Amino acid sequence: TPTIRQLLSPGTTANASPIQVNGWVKSVRRQKRVAFAVITDGSSTEGLQAVFTDVGLANRHVSMESRLTTGSAVKLTGVLAGSIGPGQDKELKVQSVDVVGQCDPENYPIMKRDMTTEYLRDYAHLRARTETFAATLRLRDSTQKALQSYFSELGFCYTHTPLIVSTDCEGAGETFRVQAPTSTTKLDQQVDPSSLATNDSSKRAEFFGRPAYLTVSSQLHLEVLAQSLARVYTIAPSFRAERSQTGRHLSEFWMLEAEWAFTNHVDDVCQVVEGAVKRALTQDSTDLAHLRKDLSDDHLASLEKASVTPTWARMTYTEAVDELQKVQRASRLFKFEPIWGSALRSEHERWIADHLVGGPTFVTDYPSTLKPFYMRWNDDGKTVACFDLLVPNLGELVGGSLREERLANLDKTMKIQGMDPTAYEWYLDIRRHGGAPHGGFGLGFERLISWMSGVENVRECIPMPRWAGRMLL
Ligand code: 4AD
């Protein structure tokens, strides 16, 4: 059975032999001797027009108001014919209909006009039936494929890292803790019973006797694998127990993370990132075009400019703070004072990408005090070899760095940050056994989808969003 996308493609021509089409009724229009229904199966934004000309058929099925209704699931048999109607060059002349899943038209939540994103969030289990949302989900699919082909061409190995982990990669205290079952666990003979979870409440939030978390980033494990496979990447979920209620934060989001050995320059990492993001941005996608159709001219021009600019801007954190301070002195534009040594606030990031540069910008070499322990120290003893990629209309899209391969430096930073080195013994040990200089980055997948498409909030860029205080299904 072909998909509707396949049926509508120019390669498929009208044919007298009957075919079967499966899908959901998007709309029904009845006339005296004929009825039209638009059928969608989620494979493309366009639906297939189904025509019921046989009066008997039309009467039998279309007059059955309660059955062939918007939202119902149908199996149609008919012939694909040329269409004279506007908007489509093919239609299905229906010979028989089988309503395989009824939909009550009175209560179908997706029938309403002008449904807001907030309204649709309440129907997270049905919102994928909307054109926009389905297009966003297909864009995730095509973007993932575009990124995978990019990394494959560069010789990267796609790999899988654990989601249950023993450390907090970012050290930001935003980990969800894993809780093992407290009931009597069936013991494997190999397992030391004393190491298993107990009913002792002080030990409850543990993974069979030791603390465990949902991963906030796959980076540390990718670093391990990069010391064997040299170039690795993954696209995996990350979990953050942060309270942010912004359009850029989720509690569970997907990240593309890459890590590779034998690199000494943070600009190498920036170049790989730029290539990856441009590959996604320039993909040939009707869904992307569909999602962008209501964007302002300025917004479209900004995306177009990003895809054709030969090299995106680079500036150091120190330069960025200087520029921010100049504007602040002249116009007091910012709510938060830009100060060297303080994190760039969202308003600062947006101003850099939107106004100062007017395009994607790599801000490099942040003070070490603002960044996690694993970043490689610069010779100035104050900053680390890292970057954030800031993009217009969004802010931070990617973060990355060279990783500190020198044990003494790692020891020092971990002490400064009050970390327990015993939990990171494996991470440190990899440096003792042919640990090559290396670097990598993490790109927020929902933020990429949001930025490319103009879908404003990352909550609409993932099928089933979770954010602080909200998990519907
Ligand atoms: O800047 P972050 O926290 O960096 C890391 O986790 C590094 N270990 C990545 C690496 O170098 N391998 O996260 C990376 C990116 C951000 O730039 C942002 O795009 C996205 O992940 N991100 C989020 N996306 C949605 N919701 C959240 N709560 C996010 N937190 C980060």
Ligand code: MG
């Ligand atoms: Mg970051």
